[in-house]
Amino acid sequence: QADQLQQASWMIPDKGIADLVEAARLVVDRIPNAHFLLAGEGAYREEYMALARKLGLEANFTWTGLVHNPIAEGLYRAADVVCQVSRWEEAFAWVIAEAMAASRPMVATRVGGIPELVRDGENGFLVPRRSPDAIAGRLIQLLGDAPLRARMGAAGRQAAERNFDLERNLDTLLLTYGFE
Numbered sequence: 218q219a220d221q222l223q224q225a226s227w228m229i230p231d232k233g234i235a236d237l238v239e240a241a242r243l244v245v246d247r248i249p250n251a252h253f254l255l256a257g258e259g260a261y262r263e264e265y266m267a268l269a270r271k272l273g274l275e276a277n278f279t280w281t282g283l284v285h286n287p288i289a290e291g292l293y294r295a296a297d298v299v300c301q302v303s304r305w306e307e308a309f310a311w312v313i314a315e316a317m318a319a320s321r322p323m324v325a326t327r328v329g330g331i332p333e334l335v336r337d338g339e340n341g342f343l344v345p346r347r348s349p350d351a352i353a354g355r356l357i358q359l360l361g362d363a364p365l366r367a368r369m370g371a372a373g374r375q376a377a378e379r380n381f382d383l384e385r386n387l388d389t390l391l392l393t394y395g396f397e
């Protein structure tokens with residue numbers, strides 16, 4: 218069985234797809250059966266697919282195109298690790314919240330609001346933007362340690378339940394504004 222790594226995002230430079238493809242080369246050198254599933258569309262998708270081919274990684278990648286409902290379509294359930302390696306200042310990354318709710322550990326960049334979601338060493342790892350070496354190192358670490366993946370996934374699930382529960386957060390908001 219292949220180790221599954223996944224990222225869902227627009228296929229544009231700001232989302233760090235080229236960084237993930239470069240990291241994949243390093244991961245596959247150590248873990249030949251690692252498989253990367255990239256979901257999304259965008260103007261640069263063909264360019265990223267060509268980069269994977271150029272690096273000899275065509276068999277290690279699946280490019281799904283646009284996925285309308287990643288939760289219902291099982292995108293997160295199929296992943297051992299979820300990546301969000303953006304280069305730009307994400308305000309809020311839905312992919313991270315969805316992956317946390319699915320009990321999946323994260324490797325994400327330390328940009329924008331991502332560090333408010335991914336607690337480094339707790340529910341995933343944070344890496345610098347544009348750092349294929351750091352991305353690969355953390356992916357290799359997670360793929361090689363199933364108990365660590367399980368602990369981080371459980372921590373992410375607990376954080377999602379605590380922070381993203383609509384009823385609980387609505388009650389807190391109403392109390393904050395003096396409604397009871």
